[in-house]
């Protein structure tokens with residue numbers, strides 16, 4: 001029996017049981033497909049990272065003795081369509097069995113399911129052996145409950161895995177060290193950078209150009225700054241544990257001009273394409289804490305473990321519990337277009353200018369930049385969540401729908417009406433001013449509300465709450481806001497509303 005096994009671009013898990021033995025009757029296929037490069041316009045570094053990692057993975061498989069078919073994006077015979085390319089191989093290689101690993105994206109899951117239903121040969125879907133939970137586990141865990149609370153899901157996983165546990169109790173006596181984390185940075189830090197990738201990117205760039213794949217953003221001069229092989233990803237992990245983890249939690253929410261990464265791990269791409277298993281990342285971090293608890297304290301360690309064991313697994317669970325309807329939720333009925341400067345960084349609002357330019361240059365922004373700068377602005381300005389999704393899904397190196405849409409539509413835009421978060425994450429300029437040095441070099445004044453040079457966040461913040469009063473007022477975590485508003489003098493209220501309206505009228509000029 002001749003078997004064809006499909007490996008998608010985010011299934012580069014060399015530890016998968018598929019690869020334990022070499023079988024002369026099994027052919028693996030990896031394809032650089034137009035359909036995957038164009039469902040949104042992607043950042044050039046994202047396309048390069050995916051294609052480089054896939055090509056390197058195919059080389060590793062070949063070295064281990066597996067038979068591999070690799071289809072380049074610029075190959076004249078490559079139709080760019082998944083089904084067409086699979087059918088060609090099935091026919092030309094007399095394949096009599098087809099297998100694939102369960103895709104993480106609903107779109108591909110459906111496409112492959114439909115494809116298999118039309119096949120005349122047997123087909124089989126296998127687990128990716130990557131996550132801690134099965135797809136449907138979150139929905140089962142919260143069955144009958146009003147809300148999916150991340151904290152409970154996370155605690156269940158801490159107990160199940162035994163990570164940072166002492167018997168049935170959390171290490172240190174509490175589950176969550178958030179209150180000890182999240183400090184601003186006072187002075188510019190001196191943070192060492194991990195080594196860049198050693199892979200040559202010129203050939204990948206040449207074939208992306210030849211295939212005319214649309215893209216945006218810039219490529220860095222010189223070497224490529226993202227890990228595209230397992231060894232490079234392991235080097236990134238080592239670098240993180242050695243140099244960044246000791247301060248990770250402390251400065252998790254801090255933002256600094258010209259410091260795109262600070263103490264963040266930059267492991268999301270490597271994990272999302274499965275070069276690294278989340279368990280090995282967590283176990284390495286916990287081992288470093290156990291070895292040297294004075295240097296790598298429990299609060300840094302727990303803060304990091306919660307991101308991966310908690311948020312990452314939780315978001316995936318939400319995705320599978322809520323798709324496909326989740327992709328159309330628009331709780332606030334927001335329909336404004338994204339200002340054009342989101343695509344070129346040309347705005348006078350310094351926090352947005354820094355975050356967007358950094359994203360265009362590095363295909364990266366850390367969590368708080370995504371949530372409290374770009375996301376906060378989109379939410380307060382009433383940008384259509386479809387526009388928000390398109391931007392986030394295209395621009396970030398780690399953007400794959402299951403983890404992008406739940407963060408964007410859910411956590412950041414509250415377009416799901418409270419499935420992911422119990423209240424919208426938003427703030428006026430005060431938060432950005434406290435957590436960053438952006439406001440010091442801004443044309444706008446973070447303390448002013450209605451003057452010509454007042455920070456747009458301040459009036460938009462009130463406008464957002466007022467125009468959505470019927471949807472938010474009964475939320476116990478927000479009710480106070482409306483009490484404060486109602487106590488304000490009418491002339492202050494009028495000035496804030498008219499300022500916000502003038503900001504909304506000229507979003508493209510901010």
Ligand code: FAD
Nearest residue numbers: 264265266267268307311312367370371398399404407412
């Ligand atoms: P670190 O800060 O070092 O955190 C370590 C790891 O924890 C990350 O690599 C990631 O795997 C995990 N993690 C942290 N927060 C989250 C979270 N909220 N959800 C899921 N995993 C998390 N993450 C993506 O992987 N892909 C996306 O497309 C994506 N889009 C986002 C869009 C918005 C609007 C927001 C607010 C967040 C988004 N995130 C996304 C989550 C988070 O911002 C990134 O995982 C993180 O910035 C990646 O950088 P890092 O590896 O340096 O993370």
Ligand code: SF4
Nearest residue numbers: 349351439442446455
């Ligand atoms: Fe951003 Fe407002 Fe601060 Fe300027 S003043 S950096 S726009 S928060």
